[in-house]
Amino acid sequence: MKLPIYQVDAFSAQRFSGNPAAVCPLPEWLDDSVLQSIAAENNLSETAFFVAEGEGYRLRWFTPAAEVDLCGHATLAAGAVVTRVLEPDRDSVTFMSRGGPLTVSSEDDLLVMDFPARPGATVDAPSALLTGLGVVPRQVLVADYYLAVFDTIDEVMALAPDFQRLEALDRIGVIVSAPGTDVDFVSRFFAPGVGVPEDPVTGSAHCTLTPYWSARLGKKKLRARQVSQRGGELFCEDRGERVTIAGHAVFYMQGEIFL
Incomplete structure (x- = not known):
């Protein structure tokens, strides 16, 4: 079995800065243990996995050690993969997640995420x-x-x-x-x-x-x-x-x- 993988430097306009995230589009969900093993093998702070759902995608994030409820830079990276590679005619995408819907839009050379506020x-x-x-x-x-x-x-x-x-x-x-x-x-x-x-x-x-x-x-x-x-x-x-x-x-x- 072969799966595509992308590595994206998020929050930077130059390679070798920002936060690198791995992004793996999936045809269907794999066992959680496999997702965790992929994230551990990648050894980046986050690996994002997504599966098509409705008009958008279901998105999950794994560190090398655990699944997490929210990750901004890997969401930005996943948005880049969808809008620049998988569906280049699309200027926005909505990901469903544990934290609810998260939208990533392409505006000029920026990717803009709409997230829930979490005031302290x-x-x-x-x-x-x-x-x-x-x-x-x-x-x-x-x-x-x-x-x-x-x-x-x-x-x-x-x-x-x-x-x-x-x-x-x-x-x-x-x-x-x-x-x-x-x-x-x-x-x-x-x-x-x-x-x-x-x-x-x-x-x-x-x-x-x-x-x-x-x-x-x-x-x-x-x-x-x-x-x-x-x-x-x-x-x-x-x-x-x-x-x-x-x-x-x-x-x-x-x-x-x-x-």
């Missing part, structure tokens, strides 16, 4: 977060992930987390963020509990970052940068219960999997 609630910092980060943030919020807010980019860049301690948290991911200089805000994202110590660029984190920084800065449209080693840029808009998250995507590889 302020909480006292858990001890595992403080010991895991090794510093005390200005503010801590929680939604799907923890969000630790700092005052400067330098503080965010200097973080060297203890990933074993972060694994003890009751959320799979930790976002750290600060105001930007040439962008509105910067961030990093850690998810060691699902096999991703640091994610290069995390679209789903911006479901929480966008409403936070929109309220704090008093603006709806925001430009963001994830300051991982590979880095990436995102263009976000707060639309109340929804957020749009846009970015570039470039193809790195196309091939076949043999099963």
Whole structure:
């Protein structure tokens, strides 16, 4: 059995930056154990699988260690595969997922995702977060992930987390963020509990970052940068219960999997 596979660098206009995701269109679902094995073999932060359903597709995401409920960069990559390869006459696609419908639209040279907003609630910092980060943030919020807010980019860049301690948290991911200089805000994202110590660029984190920084800065449209080693840029808009998250995507590889 042979299956097509694509590797896409999401949230970047250049190869070798942004967040690489593998995308595997399937004629029908395989056993979960096979999907997980493919993701582990790919050894990227996420592999996206989708199957045609109605006028769109059913989309699932796997890290090398586990299936997850939402992944922004792999959704962007899947949207690129559909609109630029499989159905090039199509300018938008809707994926059904555990988190509901997710739409990816092609607008000029950007791909724009429409996701549910996940605003955070302020909480006292858990001890595992403080010991895991090794510093005390200005503010801590929680939604799907923890969000630790700092005052400067330098503080965010200097973080060297203890990933074993972060694994003890009751959320799979930790976002750290600060105001930007040439962008509105910067961030990093850690998810060691699902096999991703640091994610290069995390679209789903911006479901929480966008409403936070929109309220704090008093603006709806925001430009963001994830300051991982590979880095990436995102263009976000707060639309109340929804957020749009846009970015570039470039193809790195196309091939076949043999099963």
